[in-house]
Each structure stands twice: as structure tokens, then as C-alpha cells.
Amino acid sequence: MDLHVSASVYASNNQIEVTWTPTLVPCSDDFIGIYFVEIPRPTGACDYFDYEFVQTNQTSMWWQMVNLRRPLEFRYYSRDHNCSGNYSFAAISPVVQPLNYNEPTQLHLAYGDRIDQMFVSFVTNSSSYIPQCQYGLDPSSLEWQMNGTTVTYTASDMCEGKANTWGPQTFIDPGFMHTILLNSLRPSTTYFYRVGTDEHGWSSIFSFTNRPVNEDSEVTLIAYGDMGLSPVELGAKSTIDRVRARVMSTNITCLLHIGDISYARGIGALWDAFMTQVEPIASHVPYMVGIGNHEYDHVTGGEKDPSGAPGPGGFRPACFDVGPIHIVYYSTEHDFRHSSPQYAWLEGDLRSVNRSRTPWLIVGSHRHMYTSELENPVDLIKLMLQLYLEPLFYKYHVDVNFYAHRHSYERSCPMYQNKCVDDGITQVLIGMAGQDLDSSTYSGAEWSLYHDQQYGYTQVWANRTYLHFTYYHNADDAIVDQFTLNK
Numbered sequence: 001m002d003l004h005v006s007a008s009v010y011a012s013n014n015q016i017e018v019t020w021t022p023t024l025v026p027c028s029d030d031f032i033g034i035y036f037v038e039i040p041r042p043t044g045a046c047d048y049f050d051y052e053f054v055q056t057n058q059t060s061m062w063w064q065m066v067n068l069r070r071p072l073e074f075r076y077y078s079r080d081h082n083c084s085g086n087y088s089f090a091a092i093s094p095v096v097q098p099l100n101y102n103e104p105t106q107l108h109l110a111y112g113d114r115i116d117q118m119f120v121s122f123v124t125n126s127s128s129y130i131p132q133c134q135y136g137l138d139p140s141s142l143e144w145q146m147n148g149t150t151v152t153y154t155a156s157d158m159c160e161g162k163a164n165t166w167g168p169q170t171f172i173d174p175g176f177m178h179t180i181l182l183n184s185l186r187p188s189t190t191y192f193y194r195v196g197t198d199e200h201g202w203s204s205i206f207s208f209t210n211r212p213v214n215e216d217s218e219v220t221l222i223a224y225g226d227m228g229l230s231p232v233e234l235g236a237k238s239t240i241d242r243v244r245a246r247v248m249s250t251n252i253t254c255l256l257h258i259g260d261i262s263y264a265r266g267i268g269a270l271w272d273a274f275m276t277q278v279e280p281i282a283s284h285v286p287y288m289v290g291i292g293n294h295e296y297d298h299v300t301g302g303e304k305d306p307s308g309a310p311g312p313g314g315f316r317p318a319c320f321d322v323g324p325i326h327i328v329y330y331s332t333e334h335d336f337r338h339s340s341p342q343y344a345w346l347e348g349d350l351r352s353v354n355r356s357r358t359p360w361l362i363v364g365s366h367r368h369m370y371t372s373e374l375e376n377p378v379d380l381i382k383l384m385l386q387l388y389l390e391p392l393f394y395k396y397h398v399d400v401n402f403y404a405h406r407h408s409y410e411r412s413c414p415m416y417q418n419k420c421v422d423d424g425i426t427q428v429l430i431g432m433a434g435q436d437l438d439s440s441t442y443s444g445a446e447w448s449l450y451h452d453q454q455y456g457y458t459q460v461w462a463n464r465t466y467l468h469f470t471y472y473h474n475a476d477d478a479i480v481d482q483f484t485l486n487k
């Protein structure tokens with residue numbers, strides 16, 4: 001049996017069709033996988049980068065390509081002994097490889113500290129040339145240019161196995177990550193840009209609209225947590241498809257992904273796949289991420305984790321203004337007790353918010369402060385968040401607290417310490433973006449105004465006096481819960 005491919009070269013996010021003439025009736029777990037060419041064929045069945053099961057009478061399948069900066073091939077593996085034995089290598093495709101090993105891939109945007117700044121980042125296979133971003137107000141005239149910087153990491157930088165062991169399902173060379181900081185951007189202005197170098201080639205031209213500067217503006221945010229990537233998680237695909245359509249059709253100011261981002265869990269290539277999948281979103285609106293427990297999976301080797309150290313590159317609690325909203329990300333993966341540096345930083349930031357300039361105050365983190373799902377045992381970090389941070393947020397009149405970690409959606413009344421109060425915080429659990437779903441039963445807590453366990457995403461629209469929150473199901477893109485707050 002031969003596997004044929006529709007192209008021998010590809011660019012990131014291209015589709016390649018694999019076709020074959022069936023010569024055997026497949027077992028239910030026969031599969032076609034995509035492999036690094038150096039993986040041994042007879043013994044390497046399980047060393048795929050990705051795979052899909054073969055159905056009876058199937059003769060073709062489509063693959064969305066991730067530029068892993070190396071030659072790849074498709075292989076068909078079939079189970080021996082009437083589908084009860086080991087996998088045997090049955091067929092192979094011609095080698096497919098990136099048209100450009102230094103294609104700018106994984107483009108994404110993030111806010112800088114200042115309102116006139118934007119970070120533009122991408123990945124290639126080389127650090128030989130200074131990365132550049134050409135940008136302007138007209139796609140036919142990218143009149144300005146900024147240079148950036150390049151970093152990478154090696155297996156020895158990772159804390160522990162499997163992240164520091166080479167292999168298609170462990171560490172792979174991540175390429176080189178380039179970041180360019182654009183300055184002096186005008187507010188509420190659309191810029192067109194491309195990244196790359198003359199030597200290695202340029203990306204397509206993308207666009208973003210910088211955030212508004214004044215408190216009388218209106219903004220629209222998308223928010224979720226716990227997504228992962230497709231096809232590993234089908235829910236992630238439905239979120240990416242819905243959010244991508246919304247970002248293309250609506251004026252979205254930025255996106256908040258509050259932790260548990262790719263679920264790579266030490267499989268380096270899944271970061272390439274995740275960043276490739278979100279590129280259509282993240283190249284168009286700033287993709288602002290917070291840390292979750294799956295960005296912090298190691299249990300040994302923590303001395304290599306830069307986030308506990310004062311040097312560059314470590315995790316910092318982050319805050320930023322988007323129009324009339326001040327947003328603070330804090331970390332539930334680092335100490336937040338009264339004596340911690342994070343608590344001091346958080347209080348300092350909350351105290352300094354000018355509520356006449358940013359009337360709305362939204363905080364976000366990964367782990368939940370509340371859920372009415374019955375937990376056994378009760379989550380201790382939840383109780384610690386209620387003990388240490390809820391009084392702080394109440395004192396500084398936080399409007400909305402976003403979190404995830406539980407894979408479900410739940411929205412409270414304005415509340416404080418388990419009770420609805422007029423001047424309380426609206427607690428919103430938004431961990432329903434793709435990484436499977438909870439099935440726990442609910443306690444019937446009085447503060448819980450709506451909850452469900454479906455895939456979806458949320459949106460916040462705000463001007464200086466009015467905030468409208470909506471929760472959408474991916475299945476039909478319909479609004480299933482909403483609330484408004486007024487100043």
C-alpha cells in the first residue's frame with residue numbers, strides 16, 4: 001500500500017491531503033500518523049507527532065500542517081493478529097517539508113506596559129538575522145520598521161523529564177522566538193504589519209487596532225481559560241473556530257486567556273501546534289495570557305524556573321488598562337498570602353487604580369475562588385483565595401473576578417464571603433474553553449445565578465458607565481447567560 005500526499009512542501013496552517021487505496025480491512029485502532037523522518041519505522045509507531053484513526057473504506061484524510069522546522073512523513077500502522085497484536089508498519093508517504101524552514105510562524109500580539117506599545121512575536125528556525133517588523137497605516141505602504149530581539153531554550157533549560165528529553169512527544173528544538181516592541185502607536189488606530197527578514201522571507205500582512213486611550217471609549221474583550229488544542233481536545237477546536245469568527249467579524253479589543261493554555265505538559269511540539277492554531281486570532285488582537293497550573297507542571301528542577309527569580313523572563317503579575325477597564329492578572333501558582341511579594345504588589349496596584357480614569361476593575365487568575373460544584377476533597381487553594389485575596393478585592397471594590405481551573409461555567413450574584421451583597425464582587429468561572437468538561441453535581445449555593453458544563457467563551461463590552469457580559473455556547477454561538485453592571 002502506498003500513501004500519497006497532495007503536496008511535498010507546505011506552509012504553516014496549509015492543508016495536505018493524504019490518500020491511499022485500501023488493501024486491508026483496518027482494525028478500529030489502525031492509524032495514520034505524522035512522524036519526524038528520523039524516527040525508526042519498525043519500532044517507532046508510538047513516536048508520532050499526531051495521528052488519526054483509519055475508518056473502514058476510508059481512502060483519504062486532511063492534515064492541517066504545523067511548521068515544525070523539519071522534514072516529516074505520514075505512516076500507516078496496523079495492528080497484527082486480528083487486531084490484538086502490536087502495531088506493524090504498513091505504508092509510508094513521500095517526505096513533506098516546509099517550503100521555508102524560516103517561515104515566520106506563530107505570530108502573536110501582546111500589550112506593552114504603555115498604551116502606545118505593542119509586542120509582536122514570531123518563530124523561525126534561525127537567529128542569524130535581526131528580526132524585523134514593517135508596519136504602517138496602509139497595507140500597501142508599510143513605511144516604518146522596528147528591529148527586535150531573539151531568544152530560545154534548550155532541553156537543559158527545562159526543569160525535569162519529559163520536557164528535557166529529546167523526542168517527538170517530549171522536548172524538540174523550539175526554533176527561535178523573535179519579539180519586536182512597537183512604540184508610539186496611536187490609540188484606536190488600525191496598523192498593518194508583517195514580520196521577518198529580507199534574507200529569510202516575510203509573513204503575510206496582518207492588521208491590529210490599538211486600544212483606545214480615553215476613558216470615554218468603549219471596548220470589547222473575549223475571555224476564557226483551560227482551552228488546550230485540537231484535535232487533541234475537540235472542545236478547543238470549537239472555541240478557536242467561534243472566537244476566530246468573532247474576532248474577524250467584530251471589533252474585539254483584546255483577548256484574555258487565564259491559564260492552562262496549551263496543555264502541552266512537557267510535549268514541546270504541542271506548543272508549536274497551539275501557537276499555530278491561535279495565530280489567526282493572536283495575530284489580530286493582543287492575546288493576553290495568565291499562568292495556570294499546566295504552565296507550571298514540574299515537580300522537580302524548580303531551580304531552573306525563572307518565575308521565582310528577580311531576573312528577566314520570570315512570571316510577573318501583570319496589569320494593564322483597556323479603555324475604561326483596569327485589568328489585573330495575579331498568579332494562583334505563586335504565594336499570595338499576606339506576607340508574599342505578590343500580595344504586596346497586588347495591593348499596591350489595586351490602591352493606585354484611578355477609578356475616574358478606569359471605572360471598571362477586573363481581576364483574573366487561573367484557579368477558582370468559588371465554585372458550587374461539589375468538590376471532594378474541598379479545594380484548599382479556593383479557601384485560601386477566599387481568606388487572603390477576597391477581602392483585598394472587596395476593599396478595593398473589584399467589579400468582576402475571572403477564573404477557570406474547573407472545566408465549567410458559573411456566575412455569581414455580586415457577593416462577599418459566600419453571601420450576595422449589593423457592593424460585592426461578581427465571580428465568574430470561565431474554564432469551559434476546551435479541555436474536557438466537568439460532570440460534578442452542584443450544591444445549590446444561593447450565590448450561584450447560573451452554571452452549566454458546556455464548551456463556550458465569554459465577552460465583555462464596556463464603556464465608562466455600563467458593562468455588559470455575555471456567555472456563548474460553542475454549539476450554536478447563542479447567548480446563554482448575561483449580566484450588566486452600571487456605574
Ligand SMILES: [Fe+2]
Pocket residue numbers: 226260292293294366404405406
Ligand atoms: Fe487548571
